[in-house]
Amino acid sequence: MTKIRKFMKSFGWPRIIIGLFLLSLFIIAPFVGVNLGTSLSDTLIRFGMNSVLVLAMVPMIHSGCGLNFGLPLGIIAGLLGGTLSIQFGFTGGLSFLMAIILATPFGLLFGWGYGSLLNRVKGGEMMIATYVGFSSVAFMCMMWLILPYNHPTMIWGYAGSGLRTTISTEGFYLHTLNNFLQIQIGEKLIIPTGMILFFALMAFLVWAFLHTKTGTAMTAVGSNPVFARASGINIDRTRTLSVMMSTWLGAIGILVYQQSFGFIQLYMGPFYMALPAVSAILIGGASVNKASITNVVIGTLFFQGILTMTPSVMNSIIHTDMSEVIRIVVSNGMILYALTRKSEVSR
């Protein structure tokens, strides 16, 4: 009994409520005529789409930079990589690889600048990160209009210049990962093996990195900066490195998202993309200064599961789609819960 209570305490009541809610949705689903196979494969596909974006939270949380509300900056690096890859005429699977390669320098460069900025504002990172994300998105809105892209599939037909708001990835890297080693069980259940393998690879890289000497230093900086400084760790450099990693992972994350979603969303597209990722990792059990790969997996599964299941199940029960409202309340409620927890305030 004490064991269960201990487990409950470490897991946290919001997670238990959300878990039970998701479980009940899956139980109700077959009775109201929602196909379980479709729901499961939708959940898995959404998990694959979003998991790398959620993974992008981990390095920054580890080094004590807080929740990465500046994720849009990384996403912009990814958008640059994707659009440049198309612009240079790459197609098929190669375009995905090239998108990742082209996005990397931008991700590292943006991450370096962003990290140097965050080093100057220790203690106020999260609010500033939010606004760095917003202003970079707004800045890129101007850039998408005036950058000299001229690939005919990407620019406005009538103006002859300026990128479109949505660009189809069909013919380029649409479903590159989804279709890799895809397993189909029965008629409805599809497992996007490639995407999940890719996430596993990324997660393994992050996990392995966090166990190297630099990675351990990063954790030390996050949990006790004074101790870290005393042991001769360069705090600012470690923090910058973590921000660069987070930003790069954000860039890769959006490319994975696009190859499954089918569209590159420019302009205001990346604006609110940080909040779902932040709340997903918090639902998975992370806190403002502690996160693990397990948190990413559980959190993304829970969050995306709710996002997939609520519209279909709720629609069948009460003929109203309240999923949007539920999503807002659950995700922001979760962030609030994490921000207000006493143990983390005395950092």
Place this chain on the structure above:
Amino acid sequence: MSELRETKGEKFFNIIEKNAVSILFLIICAVGIAFSGYSLGYLGQEIITRVARNSFLIISLLIPIMAGMGLNFGMTLGAMAGQIGLIFISDWGIAGIPGMVLAMIISTPISALLGWLCGKILNMAKGREMVTSYIIGFFINGIYQLIVLYGMGPVIPIKDPALVLPRGYGIRNTVNLIGIRRALDDVLAIRVFGLSVPLMTFIVIALLCLFMVWFKKSKLGQDMRAVGQDMEVARAAGIRVEHTRIVSIVISTILAGYGMIIYLQNMGTLNTYNSHMQIGMFSIAALLVGGASVNRASIGNVFLGVTLFHLMFIVSPMAGKNLIGQAQLGEFFRVFVSYGVITLALVLYEIRKRRSRTRAGRLLAQDQLDAIKEEQ
């Protein structure tokens, strides 16, 4: 031995840095006006309208800053309460000033409740009030949507079919506030140099300013400033810190609700699901443009800020069109500037906070050095 003291150059640099955002904005506006080609008369009229429309909302931000809680991103809560009040009076068909007053009366308890909740949560998240209040805005927006989009109709009776979505429940995306449109502005509209001035609105704003001046000197206002300076010292002095902080948020939320009603009577239409989300960002950006910072803001900052910010807003699409040939570029530019200005102000505040700590240490060291020298 005075090398530790501030030099004149440093002092000058400090002044420039304190007003960096406003100076930057002055330059942007000057360039924008030159390239937009608008006449001064047109600009003057627009500015008067917008100062009347927005000032009340922005003043509502001052009290939490006084209490050391930073920029109250939770002012959207008040805006939502104001909007709920307006939806009710539109349904009941009460027009003019009585309608506005009734909307304010309805909004007050809702604002107070939401403000109390917000204050409670912020007390649990000391040290990161801003990001928390920002997320509270989103969270309550979810509840607001639940009530307005699903609750209004089946649970809360709304009779007027013009308000309700065709599906039978929930409020439409845009509500026409024909009943109270310019109700306050037109009470005492006078013409000065060919510009129409909504004098009554300005009188209301002036009254609020007087209230703010009085409030700063009142017992509660002094308590708030003490709490804003140092919570522990205030607590030792017998001030109920938590309570004072909650009260400051409650007052701010209620004022934001009234401000939203004044704002919307000028606009004449209510974007049920968007108005409140935008208003928080614009108000905060305007206040920061006026030279306010996270821990220091005055009424002067409000008026300077609202003027400069909206000047930029009016001229930038046209300036973008004349400069580069694309009006859309100017529109993106003003969105970028709105967010950029908040980012810049937040970054400068954090950097200054760190520097003033080292500066205070340096001055203290100099004083002690002088004291030692005198003893010798």
